[in-house]
Amino acid sequence: DTLAKRALRRIGSKMVQGQLDVPCISLQLLSSVGKFDFPTERLRVQWQRRQANVLEELLLFSASRECSMSETLRIVLSKLKNTEDWVVSVPDGRIEVLTIIERYNTRLSAAPKKFGLKGETYHWTQSYHFNSRLYEKLLSSVFDMLEDGQLVEEADEILETMKLTWPILGITQKLHDALYAWALFQKFAQTGEILLLKQTDLQIQKLKLHNNVREAELYIDSFVCSVEGFGSNGTLNLVDSALLKINMWCHRQLKNYHLYFSQANCSIFESMLNLVLLTAANLTDDDEEAMLIGTSLGSTPESTLIHILVVRSIQAAYKNALISADGQSKAEFKHPLILLASELKLLVEKECSAFSPVLHKYYPEAGRVALTVFHLLYGQQLELFLEGSDHSESLKEILGASNSFELCIAQKLYSMYGEAAGSSLSNFLKPYMDRSFFFTHHSSVASCSTRECFGVDKAYH
Template sequence: MVLPLELLQQFKASDFSDQQEYEAWRSRNLKVLEAGLLVHPLVPLDKSDNASQRLRQIIRGASEKPIETGKNSESMQVLRSAVMSLACRSPDRSASDFCHWADGFPLNLHLYQMLLETCFDASEDGSIIDEIDEVLELLKKTWVILGINQMLHNLCFTWVFFHRFVTTAQVDIDLLHAADNHMDEVAKDAKSTKDSVYSKILSSTLSSILGWAEKRLLAYHDTFNASNIEYMQSIVSLGVSAARILVEDISNEYRRRRREETDVARSRVDTYIRSSLRTAFAQVSSAELSD
C-alpha cells in the first residue's frame, strides 16, 4: 500500500472544515509521493520511464490546476496509474504485486525535515514559533520510528534553518544565525564519528551549503552593499565552517597530511578576497575600455 495515495483517494475537500487546511494536506501528501517515488525510490529510476515523467508533470501541474482528491475523480485515477506503475517495480525491473516503493532511510530523513518545518510559523515568512522547545520534544518521540539520532537531528536542523533562510527571500538574519550556530554542533559530531552513512549525508548537505555560500563570496563586491552587509559575517562563517568540516573530517587527503600544513579558514577567506578583487578589477577595466 502506498499510504499517501490511499489518503488522497479516501479524503476530499468536503471532509475538511477549512479549504486552506485541505490544500495544505493535499500538498503534503503529494510531496511525500514525490520524495518516495522520484527523489528516494527503492528501485532507481530509468530516465526513459514514462511513469516517472508523468508523475512529475502531475505534481508540477497540481500547483496550477489542483488535483480533485477522492476515489472516483478522473485526476485521481491518472495519479494512481502513475504512482502504482512506479511503486510496484522490482529490482529486476519486472512488475510486482508488492509496493516497496521508497528507500526507507533517505525518505525518513526527508520526512523528519518536513516535521522540523513545523517549528516555523506558516503565516509569517520564516519566523520561528514561540513553542519551538515543546515541538522539538514532541518530534524527538519520532526518532525511534524514523531512525534519527542526535547527530542526524543536528544536521537536519542546520539544513532546515539554512534552507528556510534561502527560500524566504533571504531577509531573516536570525535564521542565518541559527544555521551558523547549529553548524558548531555539526562540527563536533563530525569529529566524533566514523559512520559512513552519516558521513555521506554530511558531505552532501555541507557541499550544498558551501556551494551556495561561495557563489556569494567569490564575488562579494557584487553580493553585498550597505543594505545587507550585516549578512556577510554569518555567510562567511557558514561557508568556512562547511569547508572546514568537509576538508578536516571527511577528506581522506587531509588525513594523510600533517594538519598544521592546512589552515582551511585562512585559505578560504584568502580565496574569497582574491577572487572578489579579480572580479572587481575586471569589471572596472571593462568599464574603462567601453567609455
C-alpha cells in the same frame, strides 16, 4: 486532523510493544478514515492517492527483489489507487487489500537489521530518502507562515515534539542537526534573514561536536547522495552532502563579495564567512598558480581560503569596474583609465571600511593582499597604455589619476599596518613611476610618500 489523531492513537495502543513505521501509519489511516469523513469527494480522492503513493514508494521498490511478491503488491496497490473501485467495493474487499499490504510490510520488517542500532527498523535504511524528505517537511513547521524568515515562538516545543518521530523515521541527533541546519539555511537563502543564518551556524557547530559510535557512523554513511561541486562529481553521506551544499552556496557569494555585500549587510558577510570556514574550509576549485598573488608557504587552510576569496572577489569587481569605465568614457569624453582609477578608489574605500576589518580577524594579511591586488590590476592596465606607441592628449590626466589612486593605496596600507606596512608582498608593489620615464615629471613629494608607504625604497634605490 481529528480523524488522523484518532487513528494514530489506535496505532499507539497497538504498537506499545512493537515497532512503528510509516507504512503501518498509512495502513491504519486507510482503515480508519471513510468516504464520509471528508467535506468533498475531491479531498478524499487526493488523500487516498497520497497514501497509496506513500505505500508504493516504500514497499514496491523493496518488494521488487522478489518477483512474485512485487507483482501481487502491484495489483493490490493499483486497486487502492483506483479510488472509484475502492469506494464501491464491499468492506471485506477493502480489508483484504489492506491485509495483503500489511502482510508484505511485516515480511519486509522482519528482515535482518544492518547496523544493530537500538530501535532500528527495516525502513530506516531502505526508506531513508523518503524519511529524510518527510522530516524536512516536518521541520518547516518551525517557520512562521505570516512573517517570512521568522521562527514561530513555539519552535523549541515543536522540535522537542518532533523527537517522537525519530524512532519511526530513523533520525539520530546528528541527522537532525544536519537536516535542521539545511532547512534553516534554505529559508535564509529565500529571505536573507540574518537570524536564520546565525541559527544555521549554531546548528553546524553542534553537529561538529558529535562523536558517534562506529555503528551510528556506519548507519549515517549508508545514506549516499550524489554531489557535484568544486570541479568534481562524487558521493557523500547525507550529512556531508548538506554541509557541502551550504558551503558551495556561501562560497559562490563570497568569491564576489564586493557585488553581494556592503556596509549595510556586513553582518551577513561575516556570518557567511564563518559558515564557510566551519563547513569545509579546505574545499576549493581555485588554482593558486593562476592567481596574481599566491599564499605564503605554511599558510593554514583558513588563511588560504580567505586569501583566495579576496583575490577572486577583487578580480571580479575589477572586471565590472573596467566595463563600467569603458561605457562611461564614451558618454563623458574621458579616457577609461581616468574613470577606472576613480571607480577603483571607491572599491578600495569599500574594501577597507566594510570587509578588511572582518577578514583581518581570520587572516591578518587580508587588507594588505586586497590593496596589493587592486594596485597590481590597475598597474597592468596602465602599463598596456604606456607601452602603446601612440599616447593620447589625455596622458597628463591619466598619470595624475594613476598617481592619485596609487597614493590612496599607500595611505590605506599605512593606516592599516603603520610602520609594518612593508612585507613580502612589497615585491608586488612596484610603484607606477618606476615603470615608465613618463612618471619622472610627477610630484616628487607624492612619489616619495608612495614609496615609503609601500616600503620599497631599499628595493628600488
